[in-house]
Amino acid sequence: MLAPGIAHLSFVRSDGQPLDFIPGQFVQVHFQYADGRPTKRSYSLATVHDHALGPGEAVEIAVSYVPGGAATALFEGLPEGGEIDASGPFGRFCLMPADANRRYLLIATGTGVTPYRAMLPLLERAMAERGVEVVLLFGARSPAELLYGEEFRAFAANHPGFRFVPCFSRELPAPGSAQTHADVRHGYVQQFLDEFAPDAEGDIAYLCGNPNMVDACFEALKGHGLPVARIRREKYVSSK
Ligand SMILES: Cc1cc2nc3c(=O)[nH]c(=O)nc-3n(C[C@H](O)[C@H](O)[C@H](O)COP(=O)(O)OP(=O)(O)OC[C@H]3O[C@@H](n4cnc5c(N)ncnc54)[C@H](O)[C@@H]3O)c2cc1C
Secondary structure: OOEOOEEEEEEOOOOOOOEOOOOOOEEEEEEEOOOOOEEEEEEEOOOOOOOOEOOOOOEEEEEEOOOOOHHHHHHHOOOOOOOOEEEEEEOOOOOOOOOOOOEEEEEEEHHHHHHHHHHHHHHHHHHHHHOOEEEEEEEEOOHHHOOOHHHHHHHHHHOOOEEEEEEEOOOOOOOOOHHHHOOOEEOOHHHHOHHHOOOOOOEEEEEEEOHHHHHHHHHHHHHOOOOHHHEEEEEOOOOO
């Protein structure tokens, strides 16, 4: 468990094939409702990688369990070593080779941060090769829900161009804990956009996770003059 109710799950392809994925993409998990109707749900790949996953390399996802959720029941009932059907990868929520921006504004809530974890090697390359800066604004209710927080903090410590800003909506880190020394905020991510002075010319923004957050940030960034083409979105909604 990454946090209460949020699992980090790791799979390998049982057919021994590689998985050619671009960080930011997702897979779809296929299963049936209790009445036999087929359905599927999408999960972003969390695997930190910059090229195809070879045979036997882990396909990682982070799943936030939703009470009463159909896929949630599937994952909760899955024993270690259990198999699921999946397809993909899909999606275009990816860094683009032609990007010529000065800064990436990466904004997430909850498991919406997983695409950015997957992107770390590509971000590292973009920072080294073209001096791009990166700000990761990550909204979580509490320090316990700051998924992969230590990894992002360590990455920021080793990369001066990468700024990690956790935003806690409910509970701040306990006094004296490691997180109190970090660049933390108290509130929702969308409250802090102004502070980073979004720039229509230099920024490309990515928004991932809770649909209300994505919509709020999208409107705020448009208000700062960012063209729609420079605001890339992935909303975590159920596909029924
Ligand atoms: C492109 C894409 C990528 C996604 N990536 C991820 C990911 O990496 N990790 C992840 O955990 N999810 C991700 N999701 C969401 C995921 O696909 C499912 O929607 C989620 O896991 C709930 O599925 P479920 O079958 O358990 O619940 P459902 O049976 O679909 O829903 C049960 C009930 O809970 C409500 N509900 C559904 N989701 C939520 C929620 N998040 N919060 C509160 N109530 C909810 C529904 O409206 C419904 O009433 C992604 C969605 C998309 C479209």
